[in-house]
Amino acid sequence: MNPVSIFPVPGLPEIVNGASLATLILDGVQRLGLALEPGDVVVVTQKVVSKAEGRVRSLEGVVASPRAIEIGNRIGFDARHVEVILSESVRIVREAPRVLITETRHGFICANAGVDRSNTGGREFVVLLPERPDESARRLRESLRERSGVAPGLIISDSFGRPWREGQVNVAIGAAGVLALRDYRGQPGSGNRSVSVSLGQLAGRVGVGPI
Amino acid sequence: MNPVSIFPVPGLPEIVNGASLATLILDGVQRLGLALEPGDVVVVTQKVVSKAEGRVRSLEGVVASPRAIEIGNRIGFDARHVEVILSESVRIVREAPRVLITETRHGFICANAGVDRSNTGGREFVVLLPERPDESARRLRESLRERSGVAPGLIISDSFGRPWREGQVNVAIGAAGVLALRDYRGQPGSGNRSVSVSLGQLAGRVGVGPI
Known part of the structure; x- marks a missing residue:
């Protein structure tokens, strides 16, 4: 297994209806001195996507x-x-x-x-939440591909509370180009039923939008 | 915000009752060409801790x-x-x-x-789960400090299913030296109620035990 690195993407402005998230994200990545690479996963919070979509x-x-x-x-x-x-x-x-x-x-x-x-x-x-989060993820991924030549994995996240537990965690509500569930059932040496691990799929580096 | 890197710690053997997890983890970190540094967080799965504790x-x-x-x-x-x-x-x-x-x-x-x-x-x-996971985390953290001179944050994780959702996620069942919950209530510019973000607390690098 390779290390995973998580980079917050800085400098995103207040998002308005019709904003090009792809452009803003790529500008932010560039400010980090980085560029999208194959295997990268971009995580964007729901609110950013919703605002850009006029929700x-x-x-x-x-x-x-x-x-x-x-x-x-x-x-x-x-x-x-x-x-x-x-x-x-x-x-x-x-x-x-x-x-x-x-x-x-x-x-x-x-x-x-x-x-x-x-x-x-x-x-x-x-x-409001995006109307079709998987579709939003797919579109944003496609925009990133058009502008950068690289189609990263794309996750739209939101903060959810958890029954019986304090606090909130970020949950993927939409995704494109990433495996959302990995099924370990029947694999030798592991008796776990099934595991949802975005991490399992996060090769290389992870770009995180404004939280 | 700084980037976070996650390193799987390789080469841990089948864990037996009484095993020194601190020694095994530090050996694994060394095999990565790394050493614990202040701000690091070590994540160890419950099963490893339980086996070492004879549970x-x-x-x-x-x-x-x-x-x-x-x-x-x-x-x-x-x-x-x-x-x-x-x-x-x-x-x-x-x-x-x-x-x-x-x-x-x-x-x-x-x-x-x-x-x-x-x-x-x-x-x-x-x-079985550790009898007192926070206590197990505290002890392991202390052992790591004794052997390396650095007291990392320590999280004991376990795979939990989530009501209403497919798959499983890793959840902290015990912790020492890390803030398990960060309370954003009343902070300007954020209306979120509360957020449990280990990530918010994960400075520098994260070592992950066998998954």
């Missing part, structure tokens, strides 16, 4: 339904925020003070359907 | 209780294995074919209370 909603334009108002009152949340969460969800898994755990249209079980009101450039805005 | 049980010596036999029949598991799982658990969270999700005495919610029958050097043996 930002102003709460001012949202009309909360009676159901959203009722839930918002119960959990202590802005009803318009709840309305957006519900519009992104197929079911509510759990309701608790100041958090709704839902299943998103993508099938993710996570807090507030990933609809985030923090770091949105203004308290009246929320940022 | 291995022969199923031949285990007498299954009626309850273990009943559960074993229901989920298709060796009743003696179930007996050991129960002895390590304070409650059963969920029962399913070929798996028991329990809460361990440590408070971990995980499959089979971490009692593992794979890679145990024989089908009649099971490996």
Whole structure:
């Protein structure tokens, strides 16, 4: 096994709708004195991808339904925020003070359907998850390939809480050009059932977008 | 932020009861042409620590209780294995074919209370989690300090499944000399609630034991 190195990519600006993430990432990599190489994996946080894709909603334009108002009152949340969460969800898994755990249209079980009101450039805005994260990853990978000649692995990550554990971890919600699951079942010398290890797939170096 | 590098430590032998992990790890680091440096973090898998601590049980010596036999029949598991799982658990969270999700005495919610029958050097043996993983981490860190003059951060990891998601990830079950949780609440420019990021704490380089 080879060592893996992780480089935070510096200097990315506030991302606006339509921004070319590929250009910004390649500029950041260049500022590191590096260039993308075959086997590299680029990790970009969901919020950056969402903002570039215009997945930002102003709460001012949202009309909360009676159901959203009722839930918002119960959990202590802005009803318009709840309305957006519900519009992104197929079911509510759990309701608790100041958090709704839902299943998103993508099938993710996570807090507030990933609809985030923090770091949105203004308290009246929320940022939604990308509509099709694997597709976003594929497109960004393709843009990087066009501009650099190298198609890196591409992971879109988001912070998820973990049931029964404190804190949050970054989870891949979309990927292109990387093996998301490696199946060790039946391999000699290993009785583990299955292992999801992005690391197992991270050859060489890893570029990390703004966290 | 600085880059982080992850080095698998090669050449560790099958670990036996009483083995000096500190010596084996330092030998492995030396084989890499490296030496521990301040800020390094050593990650060791649970199984290695457990084996060195003699947390291995022969199923031949285990007498299954009626309850273990009943559960074993229901989920298709060796009743003696179930007996050991129960002895390590304070409650059963969920029962399913070929798996028991329990809460361990440590408070971990995980499959089979971490009692593992794979890679145990024989089908009649099971490996249990360390009794006190934080304490094991502290001791190993201290041994490394005594032998190398450097006290690295020390993480004991184990593979956990994740509810609602495929695959397994490595989770810290014990740690010494590293900040396990970083609290971002109330910090300007970040609305995230809290984030558990070993990476946030991993300065310089990371040594990884056998996976």
